[in-house]
């Protein structure tokens with residue numbers, strides 16, 4: 001008999017039963033607040049195989065595309081096909097680590113005796129704790145730090161997948177989805193945040209009313225969706241959020257947002273405020289502003305480069321006196337999307353690889369049987385295939401094979417098409433770093449420090465990343481992995497008014513460039529598609545006469 005499977009656990013199929021029924025049996029937690037009636041839209045699951053064995057989508061599921069279903073609506077109709085499903089709350093390994101540094105403690109929320117004050121205004125009586133939450137609201141992953149605002153201590157860090165996955169894997173798809181089904185993406189993320197706050201409360205013994213401030217660092221789209229803003233303008237030239245446009249029109253002083261949590265649907269204290277970090281420009285959002293605070297940009301005298309790797313990679317080059325930035329639409333390939341055996345950094349993902357004497361050696365997250373390959377593993381695979389002569393810089397496999405078998409016993413392969421998708425994602429990263437450096441008037445060897453942040457960056461083998469041109473050839477000892485710099489920056493903002501003011505003024509002076517408008521963008525992109533090191537002298541790339549750099 002065919003079965004239904006969730007993370008390796010299976011049950012026999014019975015006609016008429018819903019995925020929610022099976023989730024109960026398999027002890028899989030699926031969120032719900034409507035009694036399984038199709039109204040709350042919280043029980044979204046991804047059907048990973050066998051979707052044809054289920055009933056057709058019901059009216060309540062008309063907002064869902066592809067293989068996403070509501071667990072309460074998806075019923076087994078055929079018993080001859082195996083079904084697999086996963087929830088939208090898988091916990092990735094990536095992103096939870098930060099380079100936590102000491103911060104002064106001077107939060108907006110304070111206590112005078114038994115009175116809690118928000119910016120000097122009475123908001124509540126002391127209930128036992130004064131907590132705040134810092135959130136890194138990523139397109140793929142959400143990280144939350146629960147922080148004691150009196151001691152500055154991080155009490156718990158939680159990381160989970162952004163449940164908006166059903167609206168597409170990158171910001172452009174999310175924007176178009178939000179245009180078609182307004183409010184669904186916001187609801188999904190708010191539900192996930194509420195669920196997490198409640199869970200933390202149970203685990204650590206506090207009530208949600210003791211959370212008085214929430215700081216959110218997100219790219220322009222993620223942030224504005226949460227703040228109930230229309231994000232359509234971010235998806236069309238000149239890719240500006242309504243807030244950025246209002247600032248440019250002189251209608252507001254800054255792109256920072258502040259709203260009551262209650263208005264956004266977040267369950268905390270009735271007086272809780274949500275602070276959205278200021279945007280830098282276009283797609284470069286508050287997450288990068290938080291990164292800059294985390295690496296103490298306001299005090300950097302020498303030229304540095306920040307590369308925050310993700311579905312959209314952001315690059316910032318400069319020093320406290322002048323900063324240039326760009327956003328590179330790398331797409332989801334290095335996060336596992338578009339790659340046959342690609343996957344995010346969950347258990348079972350191959351995270352590091354070497355090829356020795358023709359043998360493919362690897363390590364998986366959790367040291368279990370390999371299921372697929374995550375970003376750091378993919379960078380290693382590409383670099384090792386190049387080093388061992390099994391792939392040309394153009395991504396052609398030896399003997400012109402269409403596919404390489406990486407782990408035969410698990411059936412894990414890498415196809416030509418996978419290599420080509422990775423080449424394009426890498427080229428976006430390459431273009432961003434190259435064009436921003438050139439615009440600033442600097443070459444890789446002039447970079448005093450390269451800070452590598454975000455996503456899977458902490459697990460990346462820097463040497464391999466440089467060898468395939470994923471990272472600029474800055475000397476290895478000047479490359480520093482800073483983990484999830486965005487959550488660290490948000491934490492600082494939650495704890496310090498001075499830092500808040502500092503970042504608000506720093507972002508005002510960052511020059512933002514649109515990569516595609518660079519006249520030789522196409523040539524640079526083509527060069528960036530090759531799996532080889534970026535030149536250290538830019539004229540070798542046939543670049544335009546550069547602005548003020550030597551060589």
Ligand code: FES
Nearest residue numbers: 038040041043072
């Ligand atoms: S449980 Fe509410 S929509 Fe399925």
